[in-house]
């Protein structure tokens with residue numbers, strides 16, 4: 023608690039993650055400008071307009087199985103029926119001239135239903151003898167037949183503007199016959215690392231230097247979030263040059279992300295540079311790891327200063343930057359849904375901040391997944407991210423969490439899509 027009271031003395035109560043998200047959201051508006059892209063290029067893009075189905079899906083009633091189509095009314099009211107076999111309709115064939123009164127028609131999966139037929143018996147369930155088909159009792163009317171429009175009806179909204187297109191959305195658009203869609207322009211996101219201690223991978227490592235890991239992390243996270251990456255390299259710890267580079271980036275990008283240099287040390291120059299080139303909206307929020315995160319504007323371009331520690335970069339990108347990026351991209355941000363897991367450890371935390379704990383999952387005898395805390399929880403330990411399955415979220419009000427408590431778990435896949 024001593025640390026918390028010192029924090030409060032120095033900085034006042036920390037802004038919550040939710041308040042920070044709201045504040046950040048109020049500073050950015052969705053980008054103007056849409057473009058048409060071919061379906062083959064549309065994965066991950068954000069729809070600029072609603073898509074209305076211009077045909078029924080499926081477009082015609084068809085058989086869901088290989089079997090025999092009949093008119094339900096021709097079946098015996100009780101017990102087995104026996105109908106003459108007449109006609110054959112394959113997928114892609116024209117069924118319009120096929121007679122169905124009092125007969126069973128051979129059909130295949132995807133074949134149009136012969137006119138008047140409403141029910142299909144699976145071939146495994148029937149008996150064949152001398153040009154007749156024996157049909158067991160018990161099938162309901164409409165069984166194994168797919169009516170036109172059962173998936174989506176002509177005139178219905180198939181996908182809404184703001185949907186970030188996933189593989190299954192692309193399949194739906196293709197099934198509706200579309201070859202291109204109108205999508206929002208992708209935000210251009212400038213990425214900088216800051217710090218005199220940073221070397222580029224591939225270069226010789228100078229004394230007291232480390233290789234820049236955060237730009238690789240951010241490049242991939244930004245790209246997976248559907249934005250265009252503008253990698254601007256490493257900025258040195260020097261406020262005037264920093265402000266200059268930030269202003270240049272603001273002129274050609276829609277969002278600036280930096281990592282490092284946002285804490286309290288006198289070598290942490292990023293906040294001062296942002297104040298020189300624009301304005302700070304907030305600094306420090308109630309999140310761990312990642313507390314020193316800063317947000318502001320450089321000119322009119324939103325800026326997020328992520329902390330330097332790589333785990334803090336991961337967490338603050340996922341929970342602070344990603345919702346803002348979605349808003350810029352014109353997307354409906356769907357907050358990832360955590361799943362319940364059982365904590366395999368007790369935990370003590372400070373009130374007033376949201377903590378994300380790196381955990382690995384193993385199933386217990388009762389089938390519930392048990393979360394085990396990674397032994398190293400330093401915000402600079404990259405293997406704590408590579409050797410675990412995801413993050414357990416412990417919300418602001420919690421202080422003491424007992425082993426066995428059910429807690430929300432975010433698999434990494436939910437945070438980097």
Ligand SMILES: Nc1nc2c(c(=O)[nH]1)N[C@H]1C(S)=C(S)[C@@H](COP(=O)(O)OP(=O)(O)OC[C@H]3O[C@@H](n4cnc5c(N)ncnc54)[C@H](O)[C@@H]3O)O[C@H]1N2
Nearest residue numbers: 215233234235236237282283284285286290329330331334
């Ligand atoms: N007196 C205080 N010290 C610190 C505080 C505090 O409140 N008071 N906060 C701590 C927390 S929490 C974090 S997180 C860090 C964040 O500080 P900065 O954003 O100023 O980050 P740096 O000091 O520049 O770097 C922190 C750490 O991360 C390494 N780093 C930086 N960039 C990269 C990169 N691109 N790739 C890999 N590693 C990177 C850097 O070398 C440092 O070790 O501050 C705490 N201190």
Ligand code: MOO
Nearest residue numbers: 311312313334401
């Ligand atoms: O909150 Mo800082 O991000 O861990 O170490």
